[in-house]
Amino acid sequence: MRKSTALRVLYLISLLPPALAALTCYDITSPMHPEILTPVDCWADFAVRTKYTSLDDSGKKYKHTGNGGSGTDQGNNSMSATNHNEHTSSSQNVNLPFFNFAPEAPLYETFNAPALAAPTWNADNKIKFQLDCRQGGGLCDAMNQTLYLAGWYVSQVKAIIVGSANDR
Amino acid sequence: VIFFKSPIYVNASLTDFCATYGQCNSSAGTDVILGGAVPARTFPLVDNDGVVRYYPQAVIRQMDFPPGESPQCGPSDILMEFNSKANFFYQKPNTTTIQPDQFDFLTVAIHEYVSCMTRLI
Secondary structure, X not given: OOHHHHHHHHHXXXXXXXHHHOOEEEXXXXXXXXXXXXXXXXXXXXXXXHHHHOOOOOOOOOOXXXXXXXXXXXXXXXXXXXHHHHHHOOOOOOOOOOOOOOOEOOHHHHHHOOXXXXXXXXXOOOEXXXXXXXXXXXXXXXXXXXXXXXXXXXXXOOOOOOOOOOXX | OOOOOOOEEEEEEEEOHHHHHOOOOOOOOOOOOOEEXXXXXXXXXXXXXXXXXXXXXXXXOOXXXXXXXXXXXXXXXXXXXXXXXXXXXXXXXXXXXOOOOXXXXXXHHHHHHXXXXXXXX
């Protein structure tokens, strides 16, 4: 997305009433018109909303409930230690003050989850696509195959690490 | 390589950008828009630094939300549109090499895939 588009998105968000903006996701209907946003209520579970609406709205809302508070992650694992420190400092202000009720990103849990197994050459392509193509002359078939190949490259093929110690 | 926990669903289409969007080639044919892609849905989340950012749906699918607190995703994660008027080169068996006035569709497609998975607002 262009920077100007992102700024337009933020501008549109700033016009929304706080209660609406706090929970709203946005659908984009066309890559050629990313500025056209459709608000969507994506947090359907009301329990999720009420959980977050009970937080303090004074700008000190961030309260992480992750399991990194044992103190055992200090020292050896610098990333975990950094995250832990960030979690316990609740005095940081939210950049967009009306987002008092936006749910917390589960990045901490995600990053600390066990590593996924590396894909094998024969694993299923993780990028699945549906192509709307009405051109003739084998163009759609070529596009179909190339989109599949692109998805395969992104999700299956490991990068070759160049510039190892022997190469330098 | 990106290790995906959940598959990514892409809705791709081939469109005449000139007829549909008025994005027509110049006489030199050098400023053609090849295509574009956007996340079909974006979700606001508060990060560890206390900052709210909008995450694309393709990334949301990979996150570990607490049980019962996952957001509702739409049917497609990424919307792609390619210009039918662009002179794309496709790597097919028995094809000739790419010509100077052609654009490698594989490169464009990979670019669009990755850009929609790594974009935060």
